[in-house]
Amino acid sequence: MIDVQLxxxxxxxxxxxxxIFFLMVVGLSLCFGLMRVISLDxxxxxxxxxxxAYSVSLTIGNLWLGxxxxxxxxxxxxxxxxxxxxxxxxxxxxxxxxxxxFGILIGGVGIIKHFWGLVPRPVxxxxxxxxxxIGTEIPVYRLVVIAIALFVYFGIWLFLNKTIIGKAxxxxxxxxxxxxGLGINVYRLFSITFIMAGALSALAGGLxxxxxxxxxxxxxxxLAFAFMIVIIGGLGSIKGTxxxxxxxxxxxxxxxxxxxxxxxxxxxxxxxxxLLLKPTGLYGxxxxxx
Amino acid sequence: xNILRWWSGLLLAFALVxxxxxxxxxxxxxxxxxxxxxxxGCNFLLGRxxxxxxxxxxxxxxxxxxxAFYFYYFGTNPYLGILIGxxxxxxxxxxxxxxxxxxxxxxxxxVNLALAVIVFYLMQKVLAxxxxxxxxxxxxxxxxxxxxxxxxxxDQFFIFAFLxxxxxxxxxxxxxxxIYGACCLGxxxxxxxxxxxxxxxxxxxxxxFVIANTTTAMAGAMYAVYLGFVSPEIxxxxxxxxxVVVTILGGVGSLYGPLVGSIAYTGMKxxxxxxxxxxxxxxxxxxxxIMLAGEKGIWGTMEPLFxxxxxxxxxxxxxxxxxxxxx
Numbered sequence: 189m190i191d192v193q194l195x196x197x198x199x200x201x202x203x204x205x206x207x208i209f210f211l212m213v214v215g216l217s218l219c220f221g222l223m224r225v226i227s228l229d230x231x232x233x234x235x236x237x238x239x240x241a242y243s244v245s246l247t248i249g250n251l252w253l254g255x256x257x258x259x260x261x262x263x264x265x266x267x268x269x270x271x272x273x274x275x276x277x278x279x280x281x282x283x284x285x286x287x288x289x290f291g292i293l294i295g296g297v298g299i300i301k302h303f304w305g306l307v308p309r310p311v312x313x314x315x316x317x318x319x320x321x322i323g324t325e326i327p328v329y330r331l332v333v334i335a336i337a338l339f340v341y342f343g344i345w346l347f348l349n350k351t352i353i354g355k356a357x358x359x360x361x362x363x364x365x366x367x368x369g370l371g372i373n374v375y376r377l378f379s380i381t382f383i384m385a386g387a388l389s390a391l392a393g394g395l396x397x398x399x400x401x402x403x404x405x406x407x408x409x410x411l412a413f414a415f416m417i418v419i420i421g422g423l424g425s426i427k428g429t430x431x432x433x434x435x436x437x438x439x440x441x442x443x444x445x446x447x448x449x450x451x452x453x454x455x456x457x458x459x460x461x462x463l464l465l466k467p468t469g470l471y472g473x474x475x476x477x478x
Numbered sequence: 479x480n481i482l483r484w485w486s487g488l489l490l491a492f493a494l495v496x497x498x499x500x501x502x503x504x505x506x507x508x509x510x511x512x513x514x515x516x517x518x519g520c521n522f523l524l525g526r527x528x529x530x531x532x533x534x535x536x537x538x539x540x541x542x543x544x545x546a547f548y549f550y551y552f553g554t555n556p557y558l559g560i561l562i563g564x565x566x567x568x569x570x571x572x573x574x575x576x577x578x579x580x581x582x583x584x585x586x587x588x589v590n591l592a593l594a595v596i597v598f599y600l601m602q603k604v605l606a607x608x609x610x611x612x613x614x615x616x617x618x619x620x621x622x623x624x625x626x627x628x629x630x631x632x633d634q635f636f637i638f639a640f641l642x643x644x645x646x647x648x649x650x651x652x653x654x655x656x657i658y659g660a661c662c663l664g665x666x667x668x669x670x671x672x673x674x675x676x677x678x679x680x681x682x683x684x685x686x687f688v689i690a691n692t693t694t695a696m697a698g699a700m701y702a703v704y705l706g707f708v709s710p711e712i713x714x715x716x717x718x719x720x721x722v723v724v725t726i727l728g729g730v731g732s733l734y735g736p737l738v739g740s741i742a743y744t745g746m747k748x749x750x751x752x753x754x755x756x757x758x759x760x761x762x763x764x765x766x767x768i769m770l771a772g773e774k775g776i777w778g779t780m781e782p783l784f785x786x787x788x789x790x791x792x793x794x795x796x797x798x799x800x801x802x803x804x805x
Binding site: 286 | 577595
């Protein structure tokens, strides 16, 4: 039997992993909900965020500034890519955006390799302190990550429900043409969503950097997990993304306590099961065609 | 005359491939032959049926590992190994097909990728006792020489791969020309209308899925025979998009797209990786550029020119079967 301390560590680990997954995938989910594009380039902003955090924390010595800088770079990159590439392909088929953004992703990985090289780099943990909960030592940094993710979730919730731009975005997720008919510039909404998505992905990368090694392939490595979370939660649903990120985080973390290879495979088995039972995911709405 | 016309494109294409063999080193020629067989399945799925498959490596691995298990544990005959790979490909795609082909195209891509990941971890970790994990299975010395075409020798392997490629292309050309090929295209473009005409979408897609993935599994088995070893690396998620990239590069849905794409992709990889070290950069942006420029790819752009150049004498309309790719 697994003892309580190990289990508690596992749960905390899973929660922090789920937080990072959530921040990473929420952009993808938002982009799909509003614009009906699958924006795999979010994973590029994730890697870029991690690398900027690495470089800044190496030169200045403060990871949090690095994470902020990464968010700015991620947001700007998102805006540029949206203006240059996605603007031209909004009305095209969904697979089209998938392939195109995959091109951006591997192109971007090439750029990262060019600037930072192939070697994985370690990033120091900014908060080394640990606190004891029921006799278990828990790294504070992981708790901070969880707190940030919860904060972002409620921030997005407030933004979407209480601000006029957020309400317009929510209305756009339901029906873009009506929103356009009300005189709202939907293309500006699209840009705003892309900036948000890019910044959040970069935030995920920056926060994940101290927990893993930063390497050029990191975006491609989490690609499968990102897909899986989006499918389980339902494309376009923030709540679904939130739930499924934490679900997958827990499954990976607790699964690896029981039998290591299980951790990588069970989430995919869950995904296939959910797809067969409910093809739109847990919280996904039936697809509206634009 | 009609029959000659039907075969002429194929013969011309493979004469050009033979030229590649004459001017470029043998490993390169072998690589492009196998890679193009690998890709044509993806090309068929994407261009004809409208399924974008990021999970093609899963079937490649199925074929490769089926052959590898046979060579490592049971027998020595390369031809039999390839047959076993094909059989495994049919089995697996028949098993997962009914679940997958019901899904919409974007979900299909995601689920297929997930399958590739599952196979990867299965081979790397879960079945590590049999597959030796990341070390892979090495069985080059287990292969016994065969009469007529000796597959253990790379130069004769090329002849074999060349012939197989020719047969595969003839088969896919036949499919494209048949009513079934038209049904596939119908399933891609307007499945409601197809159903209205009395065809069964589900079975059309399932058959296409099985055919395409069996081809891919065969390519996997050929990789196993050619390289003499198999490791989980061939199905790693970071390489999952290779066939899609090559398909787009060559031209979606065009018959010779995979050939042109494989030559271009392998060539770029070889040449560029010597020059600048990170060829992904170029591949990625070429991909974006092609998509923005109209999704036609290299062959899709060249094809009208070729038709004009070589086939001017023949009546119009006979070579228009490949127009369905671009949308």
